[in-house]
Amino acid sequence: MTEVLVSRGLEKCFSSPGRASGERIKAVIDFNLVIEAEEIICIVGPSGCGKSTFLDMVAGFTEPTSGLLEIMGEEINRPSPDRGVVFQQPVLFPWLSVYDNVVLGPKSRGVKPGDYGPEADRVLKSVGLEKFRDHYPYQLSGGMKQRAQIARVLVAGPKLILMDEPFGALDAQMRINMHELLISVWQEYKPTILFITHDVEEALFLADRVIVMSQHPGTIARIYDIPFERPRTYAITADPRFAEARAEIVELLRAKPEERQ
Amino acid sequence: MTTSYRWYSMASGAALLALWSVLTLSGLVDERSLPSPVTLAQTFADLLARGYSGSPLWSHVGVSIFRALAGFSLAILIGVPLGLLIGRHKVLEAVFAPIIGFFRPIPPIAFITLFVFYFGIGEGPKIGLIFMACLWYVVLNSAEGVRNIPDLIIRAGENIGLTRTQLFFKVVLPAALPAIMTAIRAASSISWTLVVASELIGAQAGLGFMILDSAQYFNLPVTYVGIIIIGLIGLVWELAISAVQRRVLHWQGK
Numbered sequence: 001m002t003e004v005l006v007s008r009g010l011e012k013c014f015s016s017p018g019r020a021s022g023e024r025i026k027a028v029i030d031f032n033l034v035i036e037a038e039e040i041i042c043i044v045g046p047s048g049c050g051k052s053t054f055l056d057m058v059a060g061f062t063e064p065t066s067g068l069l070e071i072m073g074e075e076i077n078r079p080s081p082d083r084g085v086v087f088q089q090p091v092l093f094p095w096l097s098v099y100d101n102v103v104l105g106p107k108s109r110g111v112k113p114g115d116y117g118p119e120a121d122r123v124l125k126s127v128g129l130e131k132f133r134d135h136y137p138y139q140l141s142g143g144m145k146q147r148a149q150i151a152r153v154l155v156a157g158p159k160l161i162l163m164d165e166p167f168g169a170l171d172a173q174m175r176i177n178m179h180e181l182l183i184s185v186w187q188e189y190k191p192t193i194l195f196i197t198h199d200v201e202e203a204l205f206l207a208d209r210v211i212v213m214s215q216h217p218g219t220i221a222r223i224y225d226i227p228f229e230r231p232r233t234y235a236i237t238a239d240p241r242f243a244e245a246r247a248e249i250v251e252l253l254r255a256k257p258e259e260r261q
Numbered sequence: 262m263t264t265s266y267r268w269y270s271m272a273s274g275a276a277l278l279a280l281w282s283v284l285t286l287s288g289l290v291d292e293r294s295l296p297s298p299v300t301l302a303q304t305f306a307d308l309l310a311r312g313y314s315g316s317p318l319w320s321h322v323g324v325s326i327f328r329a330l331a332g333f334s335l336a337i338l339i340g341v342p343l344g345l346l347i348g349r350h351k352v353l354e355a356v357f358a359p360i361i362g363f364f365r366p367i368p369p370i371a372f373i374t375l376f377v378f379y380f381g382i383g384e385g386p387k388i389g390l391i392f393m394a395c396l397w398y399v400v401l402n403s404a405e406g407v408r409n410i411p412d413l414i415i416r417a418g419e420n421i422g423l424t425r426t427q428l429f430f431k432v433v434l435p436a437a438l439p440a441i442m443t444a445i446r447a448a449s450s451i452s453w454t455l456v457v458a459s460e461l462i463g464a465q466a467g468l469g470f471m472i473l474d475s476a477q478y479f480n481l482p483v484t485y486v487g488i489i490i491i492g493l494i495g496l497v498w499e500l501a502i503s504a505v506q507r508r509v510l511h512w513q514g515k
Contacts, residue, residue, distance in 0.1 A: 089413055093414070105423075109422050137512070
């Protein structure tokens, strides 16, 4: 298997304005993870555990304080469409149509219209937005905006897709639709996905491996292999192994009494 | 405004016109201090036919529009890029903040005499005055527009692989466009306001000159006609800019 992302001894510290000078908060420490091609990895953890900090480093938005972070053997030092991000908020460019939002990246990189055009049509069809290509973001529902973001990421043929609680703001029914969409997109493109969520069921349904993070310090508490076959359907949520894994992870996520404040 | 409320607006306008007609035509108010609508219509026809102070009416209108547009356009051409840069670069912001902070609160009319001293009584001081008054608005609003762009939109631009230059032209500029349009609207109304003030000094043509000169000779009908023309042009200009704004920024606030 190809190693897509390698994180070794990764650490991220922030200096905090409220504290004595020199004192730094360790947001993420000793983060060791290898993501292989075509894997879907979900990271769950309480808010403030450093899961978004990790994703920001992988995206190249912030630099690690120390440690190794490589994509396909290359050090990550800046944002790139190789690591396309689907943001939690519907971050589309409001002055561009859905189609123009999708092709802005390839167009700006000098890809020829003959190449990005058909690719954009294909990804828009995959996410079910082919009839909405000329709509503007303000004319789309919350779920459709997230589909457009997924299309914008897919069109670049990324090495790794980063999803930062992408369905957190959607209602329950829409979230289920989006999970099924993501599964079908995965079947079609077989992308490698790093998915951050605080929803344990979402993680269990989507992931090959679920990474549970602990807080203070923000690091990996445990990694669960999720054995369900692909393509998955919602039927697996009724599987006793699903319930068992969920109970175990929820238990692990519950703060220990001495850490509660 | 909804249709039902539009009737109230039309009614209030009509009532004002009716009150004015009744007061002046009945002789309740002396014609010499407040001309009637009929007199103004005659004066307007007369101005159209024979002009004012040796120049046709359209040239007075044209000169004023030219001065306002020249000052306004210069302020946009220089102010928008400057504002965008100031909004994006902390160093430039620090350099310009005290300069703008000092000059902005000074009413531009205070500079009229200085401008005449430096630039004479030609077009220079008039256009310069309008330019300066518009500039601060344009710079500050554009800079503010850039500062208010959400970080995530910038990140999304970086994430799809835009270079710094592409990020500026394809993300920062369009994202700041609503603020820039607001600045343009404000500047257009400032420029039209100031053209009259600037023509109060050493002008031989223009609507401002016309109303000042006629008032000095107690030719009030001409003064009133001049003021009404200024008002109507300002209104049309404002409506035109809002129409452009709605078209270009159809996505704004949605």
